[in-house]
Amino acid sequence: MKGLPITLFKTFIFSTILAIVANIIYYAYMQHNTALDYQQVVQLVSGGTFFLTLILTIMSTPMLFLVNINYWNNIWVRLLLYFLGSIVFVVTVLLMPLNVANKLFDLITVAIFILVHFFFYARIVRKTR
Numbered sequence: 001m002k003g004l005p006i007t008l009f010k011t012f013i014f015s016t017i018l019a020i021v022a023n024i025i026y027y028a029y030m031q032h033n034t035a036l037d038y039q040q041v042v043q044l045v046s047g048g049t050f051f052l053t054l055i056l057t058i059m060s061t062p063m064l065f066l067v068n069i070n071y072w073n074n075i076w077v078r079l080l081l082y083f084l085g086s087i088v089f090v091v092t093v094l095l096m097p098l099n100v101a102n103k104l105f106d107l108i109t110v111a112i113f114i115l116v117h118f119f120f121y122a123r124i125v126r127k128t129r
Contacts, residue, residue, distance in 0.1 A: 004064050007120045012057040015116040019109045020049045026108060030101065045105075052109045059085030060117065072128075082121055086114045 023045050028038075063082045071077050093106045 002067070003124075004066060007124065008057060008060060008063065011060070011113070011117050011120055012053060015056070015109075015113040016050055016053040018116065019053060019112040020046050022108050022112055023049050023105055026104065048105070049109055052106060053113055056086060056089055056110060056113045059089055061085070083114070083117070086110060086117060 024042055027041060027045055060082075062085065065081055066072050066078060071081060089110050090107070093103055093110065096103075098106070
């Protein structure tokens with residue numbers, strides 16, 4: 001449990017990089033006809049993805065309470081503290097009145113964050129057994 005802050009930082013770094021790549025590919029696929037300056041769009045997409053993953057990381061900070069062994073031993077508390085921030089973000093995105101392109105941008109980012117977050121969760125659980 002000592003490595004939880006490092007795990008959260010790794011989740012932030014890897015999910016930011018993967019989400020930027022995925023969102024740029026999504027944008028290039030969806031907007032292949034437009035004559036916008038692609039360099040400017042890449043900067044906007046990268047900045048937006050960075051801030052979304054930063055928000056997701058902040059929403060996932062309750063996982064740091066899992067240092068307490070009593071919280072870690074209760075599986076429901078462990079799952080809630082580890083994943084509830086991401087789930088609340090998904091619900092918020094789905095309930096907000098955004099256009100489809102913005103919702104997909106946000107959902108791609110949160111899906112990648114959850115996958116990376118789950119990968120590190122599985123590694124921690126495997127080490128503690």
